[in-house]
Amino acid sequence: MQENPGPHYPDNRGPLPYGAAPAAIPYQPQPWFLPSPAGVRFDHLARNPAARLWRSVVGTLLVAVGFLGIGVAVLVAFTLPAYLFGLPSPVDAQGVPKPTPVGLAMTLLSIAPALLLVFGVAAVVQRRRPGTLSSVAGRLRWSWLLSCVGLALLAMVLGQAAQWLVLTNSGQDGAMFGWA
Template sequence: MSETQPDPHRLPAVYLAPGPYAGGTAWPAGPPPGWHPGRYPRGPQWGDAAWGSSPWGGPAAWGGPVWGGAAWGPPARTRWDVPPPPGTPYDQMARTVLNRWWRPIVGTLAIVATFVVISIGAGLVAYLVSLVTRVPMTGSGPRLFADPMLDLGFQLGVIALLLPLVLGAAWVFQRRPPGSLSSVALRLRWRWLAACLLVAVVSVVLGQAAEAGMLLSAGVGPGYGWAGWGAFLPALIVILLLVPFQAAAEEYAYRGWIIQGLGAYFRSPWPAILLGAVAFAASHGYTGWGIVYVFVFGVLMGWLAVRTGGLEAPIALHASNNVVAFGLVAASGDMNGALEQGAVPWQALIGSAVQFAVFGFGVLIIARKWAIQTLSR
């Protein structure tokens, strides 16, 4: 009986089936015995269908230790930005393998210097806008334009430019994903942001009601008024379009950048939370009790950012509070005082306390119920 001859167009099954080599515990270090291109031409078993199912079938195997050669093709591209390791809290997100002591400092200087240049450029743009629109400029106080609507929109837009500056600094100078400023999930968690917005609206309304009640009991009018839809709607459109970006920009700067920047040096988040609150209060023009209000607001926002692992809760309350505040001014028709800051009556702090308590407890309860992520993965 003649011995069965192997099919010259098929590789032995032992070299095609995935798994350990039938004669041992590892694949052979070289090609099949007696293999050469003429005997085993490219075909269904040696070609596309077999690639990845045998030790010599795919590029990974040809460039790996089984084939014994260097990897085929160009080397893998190294990422510019490196995410933080798993298990990192929000205030420590700048502690990547690429972190160096100078990166937060240089990034901060770059943000400040660039924003100063932008502010100077904004003044020149405002002058050109004044010439084109023939709207006079004013040099009194913080206002740029005599038209309060144009002035509000212009200044809110300039503040909103902080947002790309901070995100860009995280990527360029700290070499980490810009989304690490948003949350430990490396992105803005929109569903969580929507939930925080609902809590923020309720807390702001209750806080305004408590403040109005305290002012009325003291014989002081809350200053509410109604100028009509013709005056209210244009202002409301400007407010709704720009205030969310202005509020988000301030949160990314004072809570995101400062908290995570100092988190590269301190294990505790409190030095960064307090410094961010001080910087936030210093950037506003409030006096007296107003300074207390802004400082406490900054502390609460920083604490919630760390506790919830992101900026969604601070952005929600900040945007809701500003929309309502500007909206009440627009409803009264006195847009000239929209950006004015100064003394705040102590009765207003009662309304702020109600707002902060409702929002803080509400956010923490929902965060625990939803098991909101507070550490990187």
Template structure:
């Protein structure tokens, strides 16, 4: 999609550097805004890890919002540096195909639920509790509102950056999509704080999302699974009242990979079957 008549070797590189530099500046500015918000609202800040605010719900909302700012940056870079319609990042149809996105969301929700069930079963069989709990509506609802409102933009922003920009922009250097898919997956894994088996999970997630983006001709499938996965993951944390650890990543037990494998298999096969039956456009015209 980025290999247009106006494409030049330097455009993807310049665009990438501009996105990274601008996002760094925005992140620094966000820290200053957070300080002002703390002064005005009276909510104390914290120097604990990557958190900004002592209030975990406010902190989650603020950090999700900062990540979401990647979305206009990437869309703007496609227009400014590659001289192509920003909609070309979304799909080969030059737009986000909402009906297809809705279908992918249904498949994603089923796959995430089955994956969570498989993970819980594996953990219980190993004598480890899955960590499910209920803290009450008072603790759950405020966090759920923030999650439902902001996670779709945060997840979409990451997909447009790692699967949209990298696979298309840097993929313009290659005839085969796999170098760009793997590069996007490496960048995606590196931007997270997981260790051990968690790195494997994030990398495989990135590879699957990149492959599905190519096979379905757009970002709808990756966005659907990313949004569903994050909403459920954050939602379970909010339900348990453990929002202080909502953004913690770190180590992941190997049993969790079984649940991830179930989720990935159900979603991958389901999306490809529906895409074939619906004759989803996969190539530009």
């Protein structure tokens, strides 16, 4: 039969006298991301304990200036090689991207870094998890996203099929894509 060794004390000092305070808890830094308020609507998720008016103003200005900077950088990155190599410009005279694959790539490459910019500003300025920008759950809900993508693809295919049917039955030019 095994004997009971008695209580185990982690600091090997034995039991504390009655009424003595326990040993001090070591310092642990507070997490940077503040918890989201429980049970609130999506539009109230930014109301954490650090929410102040200046955080909203600074965050908005950082996103606006950052988006402008990203747009200029992407525009220069696409127009400078076109100018140097004698290629057609990816933008028209007003500065709007042309409806070409290069114009589409330029547009998408200006949106993608802007999304990362918004996530970063929310994390640094508002001290909230970037996942709270897309869901109340604080994370990307993959099942919901996949069901929405499926419906969007179905709507796109049906719309393109309807456009093709109308154009071919009316005798108009049925070329749907000028660059393909």
